[in-house]
Amino acid sequence: MRNVLAAGLACAGLLGVAACSSPPKPSGGATALVIGNRQNMPAPALTQAARAALDAAIERGDQLVIVSVTGDPKVVAKSDLACPWKSTEGCKKFLRDNLAKLPAIVTKYPADAKETSLFAAIKLARDNISSVPGPKQIITIDSGLDTTGPLAMNDLSVLDADAADLGKELKTERYSPDLTGISVLMTGLGQTVAPQVRLTSPDSARLAALWTAVLQQAGAKPIRIEPDSLPPGQRAAVLPVVSVTKRPELPSPKNLCRQFRFNEAQLGFQPNKSAFADRNRARTALRDLAAALQRTGFNVVLTGTTAYKESRPGNPLSNARATAAKGILVELGVPAGHILTQGVGINWSGYHPPDGPVEAMKMRLVLMDPTCPR
Template identity: 30%
Template sequence: MRLSDRTRRGRALARAASMGVLLATALPAAACSEACCPPEMTFAALPGCLEQGGEVALAVGARANQPAPVLPAEVQTLLQRTAYDGDRISVFRVDGDPKPTGDAKFGSGAQNKVRWDKDLENFQLSLGKAISAVKAEQPEANPLEAVARASEAAAGQGTVVLIDSGLQTLAPLDFRQDGMIDADPVELVDFLEKEGQLPKLDGKALVLVGIGTTAEPQRSLDTARRDNLLAIWREIGKRGGARCVESYATAQQAAAPDGLPAVGAVTIPPPPNPPQGCDSVSIRDAGRVKFRPNSADFVSESDAAAELKAYADTALAKKYRVKLTGTTSSAGENRNTESKRKLSRDRAEAVKRILVGHGVPAGDVETLGAGMDFPGFADDRDRGGNLVPQLAARNRQVILEFTGCA
């Protein structure tokens, strides 16, 4: 394990532990000799913005539809340093109504290093058990509110740690709404900000652990949607005023803890099957066929090619011609501008390029750019004229139609 160049020395007088409901017993509170305690300790290095120290508040998602929470090595090191410095550690549960489960500061009355080290070790063990004991008590999941409450608890410029899949199931960030998981992160956070729903992080660090990691019955996220979900949470941190946002992945697991309140599953739309005959399907700007914002570049050209191969194979086998119509949301000016028509046409051309790469003759593929002007356009503005991000996501498509049937 890599060690930091900086050796941390704690305060001259360690403070008594006050564990509230977090730990069952308090640590001794006798006087500690400055000569012995706290001893010099060297910790594993952390990202620069987490070196600042201060109080830590953890929002722990031990709930249905995701694995039991796991503390990555970096978070364990952060907690060790926080305990050593005598700063407060608070814990909140993530469920439909997030609440604190306790808080603690480490202190030891030991007058020799051996005993002081043992007290710190016991504190860390007790803290780990307390975190493992956190369980959801209310149905559904509101990690956005959990982050807000954790931020209030971490005084000054401390650190908020969210250990959760990030798949919220309550307003204003209900990912069960069609299109929400595919929403543009900036547009979605714009909406939250206008609604006054962003957590106030005010110079704190935000650490995201396990975003996008799910367990049955929640269907797992594909890579593109997991990346988009993480981008949404990173944007929430940035726009909430966090001084930095760090993220750590955890392993996908099959089972969630038993006996916990229900959490609604977020629907992950599968890609549409190729039309059977001269018909059309809408290929959303989502999943493996996802474009970069305001661009005709795919997030992953290889993923798009793999997803679109079935359409090319069908067109070749049936000798169909293909008509591709790109569409857009109303983002920006709420009218069908030439820039919208051009972007939608360029995206249709990008899909054509993939089909041609799979062997479809270029002359058999027609491309159009409809912008906002297409059947099925969903009004993606609210009554105040604000863009509704999940509806905007649904309007970004390339409509594929097979023609030339015998």
């Protein structure tokens, strides 16, 4: 049935073919093809899984929407996936003439704005297909490493956060679109090219878990994340700039005379608690700093912060988190008498009201200030 896709796209001008007679209104549903064609990820391509999903759309005669993933996503094309001819032979001829051009669709619309937000692109896709009756699906070809918007991952420690809790927060705070009745297929997730760093296997798994949780909370069903690889290779330098996402560097014992910041995900705190979900994560994050404090004998001030004003006086949560971090340093050999703790809530110089749960995570910190001799 791929002849139907070729015919519909050709009539819409997407394949560079002359316009046909007006096709009948689609009898099926709607498909949104959400494509990242930008720096820091491989060139987009229709993987086997994406082709299969499009086959289902073709058979139904869906309406098609194509969304370009950038920091400012936009709809770049629309079409009907319905054959304009009344005869099977006519559709077969269209297939022979145009099927070879089909893969070019996914590379036809390079990014025209800097940065990237798959989250915003999915929301835009939803807005353009939600009113169409019948089955609806979103197919993404993107690495999923947002650099702007509510799910920005410039700091990859967001992948250490509780995925289910983050998905719930995005929904509760009304950042997530309502994807009820929409299936989502993700391809290319976590796939990168230089200058973006290659994700480790654990981080790739965490990225998949994060997107699954976010989409589940938004109501999407079913959700499929396919491992099909996109073609490797560098991207054109003329494509707009996209920030490199990376994990924060661990403290260097060579330079103790500065402030170190650890967010709640790096330290493995349970959401809105001072208890650790993963104590070993905190030990790993603080090991080098603890060794340097032991060697130099410096004192250190630990300051707990929060993303929002604490409801109880005395900033109990931020105080408790600073105390919990002290416990880890003591376990790692730093004398307890060399560590001072305090909780300040939102009253610290780097605070700004967060826009969404990811930014909120970056405001929930334990600041560590060694007292270096002058």
